[in-house]
Amino acid sequence: MEYAVDPGLYALGNPGDRSEVFVTANYKMSFDALRSSLPGRDAWILVLDTLGINVWCAAGKGTFGTDELVERIKTSGLTDVVSHRTLILPQLAGPGVAAHEVKKRSGFTVRYGPIKASDLPDYLDAGCRATAAMRSKTFTLWERAVLIPVELVHALKPALLIMAGLFLLGGLGGSDGFWTNALNQGTPAVLAFLAAILGGTVIHPLLLPYLPGRAFTTKGLIIGAVTAVLFVGLAGLDLQTWPGRLGALAWLMFIPAFTAYLAMNYTGCSTFTSLSGVKREMRWALPLEIGMGLGGLTVWVALRFVS
Amino acid sequence: MNNLVYLKDIVTLVYDEGKCTGCGLCREVCPHNVFGMNGKRVFIRDRDACMECGACSRNCAFGALSVQTGVGCAAAVIHSLVSRKDTGGCCPPDISANGNCGKSTGCC
Numbered sequence: 001m002e003y004a005v006d007p008g009l010y011a012l013g014n015p016g017d018r019s020e021v022f023v024t025a026n027y028k029m030s031f032d033a034l035r036s037s038l039p040g041r042d043a044w045i046l047v048l049d050t051l052g053i054n055v056w057c058a059a060g061k062g063t064f065g066t067d068e069l070v071e072r073i074k075t076s077g078l079t080d081v082v083s084h085r086t087l088i089l090p091q092l093a094g095p096g097v098a099a100h101e102v103k104k105r106s107g108f109t110v111r112y113g114p115i116k117a118s119d120l121p122d123y124l125d126a127g128c129r130a131t132a133a134m135r136s137k138t139f140t141l142w143e144r145a146v147l148i149p150v151e152l153v154h155a156l157k158p159a160l161l162i163m164a165g166l167f168l169l170g171g172l173g174g175s176d177g178f179w180t181n182a183l184n185q186g187t188p189a190v191l192a193f194l195a196a197i198l199g200g201t202v203i204h205p206l207l208l209p210y211l212p213g214r215a216f217t218t219k220g221l222i223i224g225a226v227t228a229v230l231f232v233g234l235a236g237l238d239l240q241t242w243p244g245r246l247g248a249l250a251w252l253m254f255i256p257a258f259t260a261y262l263a264m265n266y267t268g269c270s271t272f273t274s275l276s277g278v279k280r281e282m283r284w285a286l287p288l289e290i291g292m293g294l295g296g297l298t299v300w301v302a303l304r305f306v307s
Numbered sequence: 308m309n310n311l312v313y314l315k316d317i318v319t320l321v322y323d324e325g326k327c328t329g330c331g332l333c334r335e336v337c338p339h340n341v342f343g344m345n346g347k348r349v350f351i352r353d354r355d356a357c358m359e360c361g362a363c364s365r366n367c368a369f370g371a372l373s374v375q376t377g378v379g380c381a382a383a384v385i386h387s388l389v390s391r392k393d394t395g396g397c398c399p400p401d402i403s404a405n406g407n408c409g410k411s412t413g414c415c
Binding site: 059060061091095096099100112115130132135136137209215264268271272273274275276278280282 | 317318332334340356357358359361362363365375376378383
């Protein structure tokens with residue numbers, strides 16, 4: 001399926017020289033969201049070349065930017081199509097478009113419409129006025145949940161490699177042959193890792209606002225700790241013995257390390273984290289995740305050589 | 308979404324009240340209601356709600372606002388730590404080199 005739309009000027013319905021001009025990105029979903037939000041209305045749609053990327057990401061990168069907008073106005077011949085000089089842009093184009101620059105270079109006045117295209121009819125009917133709610137970016141349960149598949153897919157390739165590695169590491173040490181050990185010791189490790197992935201990519205986004213801690217890593221650590229405790233319980237480790245205790249410690253280090261890392265990566269999907277904040281969080285989170293992950297792994301393997 | 312807050316006292320948002328003309332454009336483009344209007348000038352209502360998207364500074368015609376923007380995801384930060392070239396975080400070096408983020412990358 002093709003996800004990029006050809007840039008240029010499109011007619012929605014039967015627009016004339018006085019019809020509004022809406023600007024959007026050449027990502028199919030952006031384009032479709034816009035045109036489907038205006039049923040029964042006549043309008044022009046100016047599609048910018050954002051390399052098939054959505055409005056907000058492209059604006060952040062600069063592709064949905066002043067230069068592209070000014071250029072696209074020129075190449076589309078918009079000045080000959082409409083008699084007015086107003087453009088309605090999505091609010092989230094703000095990071096990439098300087099309204100005053102566009103006015104100076106093209107003569108067109110930029111009006112920032114609502115964040116969601118679905119709010120456009122109300123916006124227009126109110127005389128191009130947006131409510132405070134229309135100008136606030138939400139991060140609802142649904143909006144958090146729809147990001148889960150892409151996070152899972154991104155985690156899949158490295159996860160498969162790690163699971164193979166864990167299975168093989170399970171073969172080391174212990175009393176039985178390599179492959180028997182791998183099956184008996186490696187399998188629980190793979191399951192623990194899968195539980196960690198579930199916690200980090202599925203549970204974390206869903207429970208985000210309710211989990212303690214401002215940093216995403218903190219939220220991930222908490223999910224990981226709970227998962228690890230459950231795992232230790234299910235594995236039936238005897239906490240009265242040293243091997244049991246150390247085995248539990250290994251899981252308590254290993255599992256949260258991964259849920260925390262995955263939770264930390266969700267900052268890239270979120271709508272409210274800042275780059276400065278992410279950098280600050282990573283300064284302590286990354287060493288902790290690496291330390292806990294390697295530490296847990298080491299204890300897990302070493303146990304089989306000592307006992 | 309009042310309980311969706313990130314870290315405190317960390318953003319690089321700088322506001323020069325002296326340059327503000329009260330046009331209100333920053334309030335229009337800000338997706339997190341960071342600014343309020345105080346009579347004829349803007350003020351920062353909720354600094355910690357700022358996500359450094361840069362919409363306000365980009366659209367302030369009077370230079371009253373500045374903020375350090377950048378790709379705000381952990382993966383991008385890790386990438387810039389690991390690779391020696393500054394690719395802006397997301398794109399692999401060969402694509403970023405000619406300034407064109409190709410459609411083949413599935414990152415954005």
